[in-house]
Amino acid sequence: MPKKFTFRGGVHPNHCKSQTERLAIETFPAPPIAVIPLSQHIGAPAKALVQKGERVLLGQMIGEPDGNVSAAMHSSVSGTVLSVKPFAHPSGRLVTAIEIENDGADEPEPFEPIGQSWRDLSSGELIQKIAACGVVGMGGASFPTHVKLSPPSSKPIDTLLINGAECEPYLTNDSRVMIERTDDILTGVQILKKILGAKNVYFGIENNKQDAINAIYDRVTGSRFNDIALAVLKSKYPQGSEKMLITAITKRKVPSGGLPMDIGCVVQNATTALAVYEAVMYGVPLYRRVITVTGAGVRSPKNLLVRIGTPVRSILEACGADIAAAKKVVMGGPMMGIALSDLDVPIIKHTSGLLALDQATDAVRKYPCISCGMCVSSCPTRLVPSKIAKFVEKENFDEAVKWNLMDCVECGSCVYTCPAKINLVHFFKVGKMRVRAAGAAQK
């Protein structure tokens, strides 16, 4: 096995993956009513292409990208559009969504596969296909993949990194996909490699996912995928953060305020590579994904293949979650996921998991800050979190920015380790919002 890569800073939360890491992916039934929000990505919301009463097919494009940084939306069922109106969204806001009544027929849109001939297509044609299939980053940030695959010619890409770190506790969806769909993911990686023209391809996996490492190792040491290198990473949060992954494997550092492409790197999540594979090989748009449903409040934890638009409540109930007893329901991982206020929100493209937690975390502050510096040593970005939080609290945003507020990736390592139980990320989020609002107002 190759040497283990890592980065400076970070924390070691309990992995909590044992409940689901060996459970094969099960297919969850399509919902009777699917709700597809028009915004499931970073960038402009998609424009609705259908109206109330219209019949749609499974995989039919029902929302088209609006502008350069946007993504297409597809129906995850076949049936009739009930409404196009604002619905509760996991983010806590109301977002326009398309509500579709499932007719149970799963009558598919005629997909247009490219198949094995992908090797003969140009990067532009492949990117077009990926865009048409609405693929976005499925690790959590949800940036439209076709945009990430189109760096300006002034920024040549020599290194493609596949993110299979899955450093968030509880989640096992990526590792299950890596184990069960190994060849498909690796083919997706080769498609990505061709598009970018990257020389080096690294597949990064944390060393607490031995089964996934073995699966990938077996295939990349064979002849078919020998252009991909496995990079075993030390299990440490936030190893799966884009910058930490790049630095651990390549020793390069993304410049402050810059992007990975500035240093010749592109990072794609392992599950995103699978979505790329399905889009290119079979023309299947991103209308379903694998999620992990777990947590102390879930009686039978599972890894599930679910349709986008399935209500959270129905999945939790099917996994035996005692919703009345759960203190908190989180969409995503426990370190960066969103606490849901409404369980009728749909699964969206970057939902990696659902956690029913039996413990509520402390409020914004339990004890006063004693300047112990735990946050400083845990910060992977080398910030001084407690100081920035104090500046934000005193609304001294100039000083907060001087201390690199805007470089914070909101990974939550500082909060995890803080003995005073201060939710520093809260101050960073508020601070960034205020700084951006002030910047926008000046323009």
Added chain:
Amino acid sequence: MTTENNTESVKPKDTGVSAGAGGLPLLHLSVSPHVRSGLSVPGVMLAVIIALTPAFISSVIFFGLSALLITVVCVGAAVATEYVANLILKRGQTIQDYSAIVTGMLVAFNLSPTVPLWMAVLGSVFAIAVAKMVFGGLGCNFINPALAGRAFLMASYPAQMTDFPPTNLGGMNGLADGLSTAASADAIDAISSATPLEAIKYAFADGIFAAADFAGALTSLLTGNVGGCIGETSAIALAIGGIFLIAVKAVDIRIPLAYFLTVFLLFWLANGTGEFFTADAFITPTFHILAGGLFLGAFFMATDPVTSPITPRGRLLFGLGCGVLTFVIRKYGGYPEGVSYSIILMNLMVPLIDRYTKPAVYGEVKKRD
């Protein structure tokens, strides 16, 4: 921000979920992350209390029940003062964070075993009420409360504060023997009231220095069988506690490391002989590391997180500054001991140090103006 405080629970829209008779399910909302480590402020304070225990036990061995009594009284007075201050200031109670216990112990450890109990109470009350609570309590004080209490008593009652008895086990014999034959009687009263540092300071000032039982003196310094404040004498006991704190990450090794190295290096240079460890001169760097309050100061006082820098480089600088000031006071100043004033002076520098030692952020590009 509706998610500012997760004590505000939000009711799910759908009331169809069965939640027992009458009750509606409530979900907590908060900003991520949703898990926390087991570290807590009382946990950190408890670690410090545990780390102070070996020195506490050794103080009772060497100074007897008076050490025990003074420590208990100081802790009681500190906790009571914080309790009352919170009542008067109409703040939530904070004694359960254990920080007052730490302060009380440290005040006691900085007193001579012969001080009257009322003085111990006064020092603790000053430490908590004036140095800590009026500035807003834990986390808001700008100088170490225990050291403020000690400085207050030193200024008010210098005689009692510097009257040190010999230990129960006849400590200081090595030094006392050497000095009583050599030093002029009016320079010091080596039997009843000299700490090792005082002995050195005044004997050296008189230019009289005889060969003494150096090995015996060094053993006494290590075990704590010498005159001095209650908690400062046993280098071994303090080191055990200090290493424990570093091991459990309650203390950053940078501060004590920089402090010790600076003191050692400066006294080695000033010594002129290049000797680290000789019998003919007590003023070797080894002696200065072990004598006086350096172990207590470097491990337990300078490392007080509230009153030391938060940046890694700042912590090195802070330890360095403490070391330089300790050297200057001990070598050139009027006092034989300089640890507590060094730390207090450096406490005042902390905001400045933090400001100029901002760490280089990941991927930070050097700005070209």
